[in-house]
Amino acid sequence: MAGKPYFYALRSTVCNRPGWLSRFLDLLKPYLLRLMLAGLCMIGVSAFTALMAYLIKPAMDDIFVRKDIRMLKVMPFVVLAVFFLKGLCQWASDYLLQHVGLSAVASLRRRLFHHILHMPLSFFDRESGGVLISRITNDVQEIQNAVSKAVTGIVRDVFMVLGLVFVIFYQNWRLALVAVAVLPVAFLPLFVFGRILRRLAMKGQQAMAQLTTVVHEAFRGIRIVKAFCREDHEKKRFDSRNDNYVRYARKSAWFDALSSPLMEFIGSIGIASIMAYGGYEVIMGRATPGSFFSFTGALLMLYKPVKSLSKVNSFIQRGIASLERVYAVLEGSDGVENTGRSRLKPIKKRVDGFVEFRNVTFGYGEEPVLKDLSFRVSPGEIVALVGPSGAGKTSLVNLIPRFYDVWEGSVLVDGVDVRDMDLEYLRRQVALVTQQSFLFNDTIRNNIAYGWPHPDTPPDEEAILTAVRLAYADEFIECLPEGLDTVVGEQGVRLSGGQQQRICIARAILKDAPILILDEATSSLDSQAELEVQKALDNLMRGRTTFIIAHRLSTVLRADRIFVVSEGRIVEEGSHTDLIERGGLYARLYRLQFSGLSDFSKSSSATQ
Template sequence: MTDPSTDGSWALYKRLLGYLRQDWRVFIVTIVAMIIASATEPLFASLMKPLIDGGFVERDPQTLIWTPLAIVGLFALRGLASFTNDYTSTWLSGRLVMRLRELMFVKLMQLPVSYFDGNSSGRVISRVTNDVTMVTDAGFSVITVVVRDGITLIGLLALLLWTDWQLTLICLIMVPVVGVGIRVVGKRLRKLSRKNQQHMGEMTQVLGETVDGQRVIKVYGGHEHETRRFMVSANGIRQNSVKQIAASSMNTAATQLIVSVALAIIIYFAGVRASHGGFSAGDFMSFLTAMIMLFTPLKRITGVSQTLQRGLAAAESVFTLLDVPGERDSGTRTLERAHGKLEFDRVTFRYPEGERDAVNGFSLDVSPGETIALVGSSGSGKTTIANLVPRFYSPTSGEIRLDGIPLDALTLHSLRSQIAMVNQDVVLFNDTVAANIAYGDSQASRERIIAAARAANAHEFIEAMPDGYDTRIGENGLKLSGGQRQRLAIARAILKDAPILILDEATSALDTQSERLVQGALEQLMLNRTTLVIAHRLSTIEKADRIIVMRDGLIVETGTHAELLAHDGVYAGLYRMQFSAAANPN
């Protein structure tokens, strides 16, 4: 997809136009309108001969009447064809952008978590918002210029050949020279366009981080640092834009110089032939008009290279995203409702860029309804285990089974319908409270939504909001406190009623009062569910059926809270450390 050659460009272009197959009737109307509009120019030039010879030289009154009327009719036809072309091409370009954006968004929903680990959100967003818009430059701006001006050029050249083929040969000398210039500059422009898209993605990334982290920026005085980051990207875009314009302008200027030299030579020889009687005044005027009219479409065609290369570079970016393989879903089996038995059989996992295994030979059997707590220092593999259960990642080796069925034998939809998650970083949507609780179940009744909110200790604060359950909560729930956001996430998990629950640091960022309310909601949520709890705050997992202590991806201790304290091992050391820190906060 990165081949800048003609074959590579044509493959991109052919694929791009393939998305217009459904609208082929409108496309044909557009092309026909282009042809009609472009045909009017050589017809206008051809009217100069009868107008000059018949109207002015021979002074024929009928010619003086019909040629002006013919010119008016010609431009009326041109205006109608141009309007039809502009309207239909704009309609088609809008459809193309919408269709590509839909495909890209659907692809984003299908991409594995690992893709987002390796690609900045700014670049991904830039592809959907900016690159896909530039694709229409390659789609329609270029088609309009190439088809419309191409037919105009062919028509005008045909008229020139008919009028005087010897003079016309001089015009053809410049064609290969112009072609070489277009090819050389085209490669340069494609390279610059790729760089421009990279800088655009980086700028979008900085903008997103600045908006999301504006409180941290204010407190830590990061204004100058973020401004520098932004300006590096913005300046890169500026420099590339200047380079693109310079390359395109140099190509256009050189082409115009070649054309002007050819035009000067033609005018000279046409004048010589007219002086010897081999050329009538009408022939000369028709030839000269066609030559002058030839200059404008030729200029547009030579200048279209920048637009084409920018559009094709954008198309490369769009198709690169569309061609990324989606999540592997080779499973064929489904579960109506799992009992909740989980088995980890010598599971090993290493991240693509990891220097060592994040999980190493992890084996564990979890009974239905059992609460398992995973503890350990950062990097011990706790969150990785939690991410392997819903198959955000697949084990490097080993196997995980649900109710005796290997996870990769289940369809992703069936597997994930058995799981609810509550994370430390709650994700909420800029919608109503009710919509966030019922996310994934738009048919949930208001009674079920309220019941879930009550079970999550959220009903009271929701009722106190301006519009109750119909209150919009802002981007990611910014209008809510941390505890309120957590309780909405718990209500969402309660409403889903999944047999397996994953709690990843669900209370670590809360104050004591909020933690008490959230912990009460979590205890309600955990009833009769197989639960994996990841926690740094050990006081929240004392009631767990089993506590699994991890270090460097390995299980080093297993037992209840009391058993592990009595064992006086790693867990007891962690517990004493936290208890001492809590008792002596200063």
């Protein structure tokens, strides 16, 4: 079916993606000039390090063996100058590389967050919030460590190795061949442990994502946790995920800790061989003590950067694993939302509100939820959608702002297929009030201003006050110590359910969209709060094409038409009176709901 979700397109994209090295290079490409400057400074570091090793020869031979007083006067100042210039280059290179690493990763974090915001809802249906938070925080942090620390170490150490290799070959090429022959063996742990560390890093990041999910869910649902006395259960969940992460971290630490002493031991084989062979050369008079100690000093300096490479290896492997996880999101099979080809935006700023479903079929998995739906709603008409839970009512209204795309058929607004409309423009034409009133942990003013339809201009204060008044929210806002500047708390916890809903209605009023969707907007409220919210909804619905989803049939009596949805189809259509007279599904639902209320009232009266 056309437009069917990822079930038909699901396939691995890992093999089709570029390698991790090319991705790192893409991250660093915008900072090429700074990298070149850092590289020049690194060359300076390696050159001065090599010069320090070389200066051992004249210091030993001219000062301590030949007792040259002129060299004694000059050499201390030369050594000071070399150390100063080396330190200056070291500072500049480290700062530039840290700057590049922080900037590159900040850009990647921004790109990842922006990309996730534009992913379709099917992506969020599948991925948990904790996993996504882990991608943006933990994974990106590991990439930052790889770029800032590992790249710094690699560039510095590689240049240092090259400079020192030149010195040892210049001093004694025969001894140098013995030393360099050991280097490939010394590097062996890097290659052997590298693959193990990368695999462990990938599993460790997955374990951290699971841990973050548990924390995210526990804190967001803390009232449910406490209400059901499930603190111990959440502790066990956390401890299990935490222990799982620590298990992989310990394995990584084991291999990481082993690689450095192993390389050092292998390097000691080369040093012992050189000590024996070089000492024999000095005793036989084929080399001076100065040249031998200069060679030995350069060799000891050479093994230091080689050993350092083993330490940065763990940063690299964790960075590669995290980079693959981040790009799995950036290049995932879902892709970003199709923004459409705008044919309506240049014509008028506001649609009339004519909505048509034409042979629409849609679902989330293999089976369709909506089946061959067709109907028309005129501008300003109020339509109620009723029916059993799971009948497809919310799925139906979700297709209007293109939260999902249809499998077959089309949804039209003012005669234009929503898939051919600019997505941002389309969604500016639709206001939404849901059962779960979502408020940001911000002031009431800013929560209402979130609906301001002109993002390029600051919200108009008078428009906000008008929205507050029409939503009947001014009554309780005036009683708050800070009024509109009151912070509502996490998920609006400092306000009652009815107050939260009226803030959401004020936000929708401020948006002033011609199409309105009310998805169970009053079902979670008590009778008194529902009456207050209903007055606000009456103001909100005035002059707008409105879709009302409600299980409480008392809230749909004012609708112009009622659609009864069952098993993905509209089985009845008409006014409340017409549907009651027909005696179909709507009449049965109505009698069931109100007979239950009547029986409850009689029972209460009898008890009294």
